Amino acid sequence: MTPPALQLSAITKRFGAVAANDGVDFELRRGEIHALLGENGAGKSTLMNIVYGMLTPDAGEIRVGGEPVTIGSPRQAMKLGIGMVFQHFMLVDVMTVAENVVLGAEPTKGALLDSRAAVARVRELAGRHGLSVDPDAVVEDITVGQQQRVEILRALDRGADILVLDEPTAVLTAQETAELMTVLRGLRDKGTSIVFISHKLSEVRAIADRVTVLRRGRTVGTVEVAGPNPPDEAELARLMVGRDVLLRVEKAACRPAAPLLDVRDLEADDDRGLRAVDGVSFDVRGGEIVAIAGVDGNGQRELVEAVCDLRAPVAGKVTVGGKDVTGRGARHARDCGLGHIAEDRQRSGLVLDFTLSENLALRDVDRRTRFGLLSPRRMLARATDLLAEFDVRGGGPQAAARSLSGGNQQKVVIAREIAAGPRVLVAAQPTRGLDVGAIEFVHRRLVAERDAGRAILLLSLELDEVRNLADRILVIFEGRIVGELPPTATEEQLGLLMLGGGGATSARASAA
Amino acid sequence: MTAPTPSDHRGPAATRLLRHLSVGGAVAPLITTIVAFFVGGLVVLATGKDPLTTYKAIFDGTGLNWLLPWSGDRALAATNLQQTLINTGPLILCGLAVAYAFRAGLFNIGAQGQYTMGTIAAVYAGSSWAGLPGWLHVVLAMAVAALAGAAWAGIAGALRASTGANEVITTIMLNYTALWIGVYLFGLGGPLQANDQPDVPVSNDIVGGAKLPVFWGDKDLQGLHVGIFVAVLAAGIFWVVLNRSRLGYEARAVGFSPPAARSAGIGVGRTYVVTMAICGLFAGLAGSLDILGWQFHLATNDISASQVGFLGIAVALLGRNTAIGTCFAALLFGALSQGTSVRNLDPAVFQPELAQNLTTVIQGLVVLLVSADVLLASVWRRRRARAGGGGAAAAPPTPTTLGSVSP
Amino acid sequence: MSARAASAACAAPAATAGWAGILAGVLALFVALPPLTVRSDALVVVLGALALAAGAAALRGGERKLGGAAILAGLLGAGLGYGAAHTATGGLEAAVSWGALGGATLRFACPLIFAALGGLVSERSGVVNIALEGMMLMGAFFAAYGADKTGSWVLGILIGMLAGAALAAVHAVFAISVRSDQIVSGTALNFVALGLTGYMYVDVYGADGTPNDLPQVPEVHLPTSSLGFAGNSIDDQNLLVWVSLVMVVAVWVFVFRTRAGLRMRSVGENPRAAETVGISVQRTRYLAVIASGALAALGGAFLSIGSVHSFTQNMTAGKGFIALAALIFGRWRPFGLLAATLLFGFSSALAQRLPQLTPGAENVATLLQALPYVLTLVAVAGVIGRSIPPKADGVPYKREG
């Protein structure tokens, strides 16, 4: 029997006090697609970065083809036939596809680069594996899906027979995902062993031969998917999150009042100047939670930014409590009663180097002044109250926000936004990366604010969360609202809409 | 205003520096200074002189020995100390000009140019409007100088806000532009060249009423003028604005995290402009102190030889961008240049021309080592985080540190 | 060309405005020069203002490049024209003896070329180098010192380059290994170099200055003086001027046509990506920064033993920053920076020659000295298309765990 292509035993890696990997075992057979499944932060990327020599493990053994090895650098990994496609692509944007593929193993003619040979090599490789890209195109001009191909090509160019893909579908459209699956199956059938990292159950079931589940840095188990009795999604989910289902939030029936947030024909561009929000209209009434569901990258981020006036809309109108806030700047929107729980709390939600008391004053510092000067005493007093009310732990009002755990940081953001007494609260991925306890806190709080009569717009990539919290679900696809569903809708119904299929027209009528 | 700030995603360089500089207290700057003097001493030793007697002679020249009542010639020490403090005032202000920008995540290399614009404006205002009452004339001239500096710095702020142009580059360019403007204005045949000395590239003298009053020492022999109080007062204002005003609060928020500030409704672009303008106020004021305090006129040579604004960078860094630290760092550098001046240092002990260059080396080393104690500081911080243990202290990586290299 | 211009003009009023602005800017200078030699400020200023207005109109109409070019032409034309209009006619003809002007342009450009190329190598690898000034100064002093002590200009140059490389190595240690802020470390090293060269100069040469018999880099005499002004410009140039021009080509080939150059650029754009394909970010940056110091020092060596045959304290006097400006203005490209240094060199040559020939109005020409800085301001502000540095320029790199 041939030894496994890759075998990891008892791999441990710590970052400070966090054990990102804690005695992980993993085995990749030759010629299989092996999914590595786990929630955000479970340690998947860390494990594979160790395999690729980007990180050095604190303990554990790696065998490649049965031989124990130490992998100190990507160069060594490549020598061992390991290739990796990173979650954030490792490409040089201003260079051509061919240059990116051959980088590190460039063909030369005499002292000079042989770019013609490079192009030929890339073309041949792309043809062989059915990965069409233009070798002469500049990377920043091609689509994300094509960029991913460049990464795959580069790994193959180095002769990789073990290919690791870190969340390869997170950035792809449905069409591109399907194409990627085909390519990967083709590679497997030619003998490449593939590690496919994901936290999406359906994908894993569709492509993997086996699945290894990681939870909080430990291996939970490995199951056959391609075998005779494959596990269903519920079973995988249980392995992944370690409990049956997400706790349902207790909530009373929704009693919607007058619309507080009204978005009309909103259009906005993304950072590259491409239309990301394409004529979106909806409203949110006081006392209801409206969720926007969709696959990541369908314009959610731009929609939130446009609504909160952090991104100038191209067209359309946003009103908060009847006041037009379009394009008047974030401060104006906030003064009109808009609260915003930012998607990336560490980047946009908090000033990490400020104290909690300073962070809590971010929205309304002008109301904390005396004789035109800030009053630290007042700021502290108020912070002390808010930290108690929102049960923030890990530091007093003088502690730097940086020193708090993610869940507590999020509580600070929520405390600040709610304390300002907004009429409309926009919550973008409010539970991303939080532990169960913190998730529950956030959910309860959002429902409580709904019951207090605020209009809540929720953006989430987690379908469970959407169905749990929302009173109405709007599905966004390629920058448009393609349908509205009740929270009782099944995952299949939602999924179909999210991928752009069916039912759009009738649903849209009711959304308007 | 939606300002494009292209470097936000990786955190502006100044922001990263800022984060590091805010730990470590006064110990690190002290060590930095000692090491710099030690290395400077090695240079002296390498050229066959005795570092200890050299440093002693320089110290005596600074006048700081006046503070030691038992020391020798009190009158001489007093004169020297007056000169040291005359140097210190503008250095404090230039240090504040750099420090304030730092706190908002901007790197103001342009204090020199802002200072130059201040001197030009001060000499213009001081030599015109002869009929004004003295105190009004002084105040007006200082105000005009501060505004000139603010306008000059504001250019860099506005460019950053509107086009994202890197303020390091723009302020460097503005420095040299200011220099040549000055050389043009006071050069032979220039529009502001002295009326009564057609062959000398110098400005008119300022009128008597525009001179800053001298309160210690001989009025006619360059006694200490009140500029030092202006500078210390400015440091106080710096502290209040930064820590107690909404303006400063917003500047600090922008300095630490432009995206978070933006999302909290703070106008990041506006903050850049206002911040730079405030920096320019400080540096322009520094220019007026020199002109109204002791130079009284401006020669093209003065403009090209001046280093005060550049030293402001060293002052701010060594003073860790705090008001009090800036004052002490300025005193150190002010004393150094006084102690090594030709007038003071006995050539038999150590050649003053050598000593001046030694000072420059030490200043460079101080800045270099400050940039390195950024490392010490971060090691220290990490050590503390680990010692603190527990999930809370070992914070997860922030987007700014992780994102600094990924696209 | 003109056909394209014409069709563009028909197509859009903004483009017409842009072209008109460029024309007005050119005219502003042209009227003031021989043979027209108009002696009125008004005409020059009006033409320049027209150019600016037209440029602004073009910009507002969306013609960024044309509008920027028109503004540039307006500024240049008005500035140069104003200077020329204030110059005695006879003097002007002499000053604008193109051969001498061309020669002086090359002489002024040469040290800038070396230093800017040094900056290019460093920044393309991702390390900001504002210590170019200090590295030039090291080159200038140690080339003179080396040439004096060894009696050979070749060894002098080598010693100068070594000194520049040594200062650069310090920058590398701080910027790359210690991960200091690169701007701070560069600023510091400018001070250190200024003090150190000054100290050694005073210590070694004292009041007498460098000896008169300092070995010098030879001039290359070419029999081209009969070939009009171009021939006149190059017939008597220093060897290092030729080396600098060759170096532009060499650096271009290296950066864009060799394996090491490709890797260096990848490190400057996305170091983590480079690392994932097995390129050592640290090693690449160290080599680039050290090479950058040697190149800048070569520019300094030209100043001391190529051009004026002596060393004086702080003799670079901001040339390192002009080189930095040229690098940015030339958009981090070898031929771009060559064009920029030639332009800056030309303005210096004019500034130097105009006053000599026009007593009484010398100082108008000084304003030309500010031109490089003003143009660079305009360039980074994005009026003439943006100057975009390498993506990882100035960002310290840290390997994970």
Ligand SMILES: Nc1ncnc2c1ncn2[C@@H]1O[C@H](COP(=O)(O)OP(=O)(O)O)[C@@H](O)[C@H]1O
């Ligand atoms: N460079 C790092 N420094 C500190 N902590 C890290 C680093 N990389 C990852 N972590 C932490 O390790 C844990 C696992 O992260 P990761 O492997 O990226 O998870 P996954 O890829 O499964 O989402 C997380 O808690 C994360 O915060």
Ligand SMILES: [Mg+2]
């Ligand atoms: Mg991951």
